Amino acid sequence: MEQITIKEIARICGVGVSTVSRAINDHPDINPETKKKIMDTIAKYRYIPNNSARNLKRSESNTIAVLAKGISNPLFGKMIQLLEKDILGKQYLFVLQQVDEEENEVETAIRLEKEKRLKGIIFLGGTSHPREDLLRQLTVPFVICTVNAQLSEETDGFGVVAIDDEAESFRMVDYLCSMGHKKIAILTALERDSGIGRLRLTGYREALEKHGIPYDESLVVSMQPGQGTYTMENGYEQTRVLLEKGVQFTALYAIADTIAIGACKAIFDAGLRVPDDVSVAGFDGLDLADYYHPSLTTVEQPLEEMATEASRVLFELINKKQGREYQIFRANLREGQSVRRIQE
Amino acid sequence: MEQITIKEIARICGVGVSTVSRAINDHPDINPETKKKIMDTIAKYRYIPNNSARNLKRSESNTIAVLAKGISNPLFGKMIQLLEKDILGKQYLFVLQQVDEEENEVETAIRLEKEKRLKGIIFLGGTSHPREDLLRQLTVPFVICTVNAQLSEETDGFGVVAIDDEAESFRMVDYLCSMGHKKIAILTALERDSGIGRLRLTGYREALEKHGIPYDESLVVSMQPGQGTYTMENGYEQTRVLLEKGVQFTALYAIADTIAIGACKAIFDAGLRVPDDVSVAGFDGLDLADYYHPSLTTVEQPLEEMATEASRVLFELINKKQGREYQIFRANLREGQSVRRIQE
């Protein structure tokens, strides 16, 4: 199939290619009439410039990539839409790259940066302790979003847009304690988790400590590895095992809403009720948490603000070429019907 | 930031660029030693070929695009992952493009095809009656997945991988009738919907007809337009309105699980129970339907098989350059706890 090129358009219009190029790219010095004629021809022949050639020629390809760790993560849906709108609105090209759970997102970013001559990168999700030697191989600014990563002073030209996972996790567990719970199980990520799991687990420990509740390992349950750590299935399965063990607890805190919902199912299946027999709390503030029955008490991340901020920070970094910017948002403890106050 | 190019590598190794190219692309006639030296240098300098240049040069860019209408659609998550794996495995480049609800996915595809020199396209979601004049502007094979689109004889070089939305919808409503329900409300897409909504609504009408139940317009509720037709929020809101109107019905059939979950919430909020007071049925077979409480009776689409088949069909079309292939899968009516038998 013959693809029509800029040369063809030029030939048809009886002008040079540069004139066509000027018309396409809204250059100032061009005769309006000539421009109109060219644009009409372009429309008529449905000519669309070849992206590869443009990117190749332009020293700067004006592309921004969003790397989402787990595209199916319901957390990211809205954010991606917002980011795309923002980025396209700024006349940048938008590339969405999905990163598998076993994949190292920074390695993917490095490859992508060179392949596509990126101008900037936004990470959605990923590890909270990325390998900085890899990060430094990135020569363009990047923003880590939804993960409260802490980077050393040597790394530069990046931003972090997130909530304070540790503090917010603390708040939730603190809240559970204040509702009279003393035996609080936690469904958390893998032992060796490098993502938000560790941060949220730390918050859990600190809250218990504050309330003088000893940390009980039998109440700490790790999700099983495999495809999708933060899945309902995983939450269900681990909760089922926990219940079968006969460990006593009055509240169950899951570090993700999806896990919490799986947990609820296991509780129901065991013939128990939420929150009458077990209180359940989640984290993230998915829409779903609200629509679940009973609605889930959860920590709501301001996802849309975070997306907007992530793109703002990125463009700022692109302009300044350097800097370090931490934007930590405050989350909202959203009370649902899944946690009840119990008597001491 | 200086990007290293193939020329640099060639210079460093003391060879010509073509030799380096041969090493990169696994060409046969190259001295293993030379190749090793080159590959080592490449690794050392972390050279990564520029994608734009490759695509520009290669007559065929070997890129396949997946256009997903609504990336946040939980239906697509797993499918996208499978598709990506399949496509990369076949040594093709994979591009994921999100399409907004108001956007015409075919127009996006046309632009993308030229911009990126695509080799093939997979549509996830979209309209069931696409504009064929636009589709014919696509010069590469495409597969419409999850939508049972019917195209005229004049269009060629495409595949459809879907379930029979009408028949499966019929089956669900038929099932509801067989459970003793006579007043069955439906939550469907927009009046003027051109997607699966219309097909599923038709199945609903036909099932009622079979059981001699008159079609009652007051039981047909359309989702409101705006951002996200198939959302829990929309389902909630429309069900709330329906309940307030005081229309009587014993079962509620939503054409998507997400809508069904929103509906359940509205029912609970009205002080009613599912399924005791109202039976609820969904469509799609999301994981979530299973984990919801009560678990949702739904029509389960074989999403993974469909994804695998979609890529198989696409590659077949790419090789044959033409053809029309309809792969209609059979869905599975998954009984949950949200529908109960009622006495006549």
Next chain:
DNA sequence: TTGTACGCGTTATCAC
């Protein structure tokens, strides 16, 4: 205001 010619980084086609 417009056209010509060059180069972006890569692969393929030749000679050698």
Next chain:
DNA sequence: GTGATAACGCGTACAA
């Protein structure tokens, strides 16, 4: 087995 070199389609400096 290897190295020049001509494309690929576009943007732009420069000349006209």
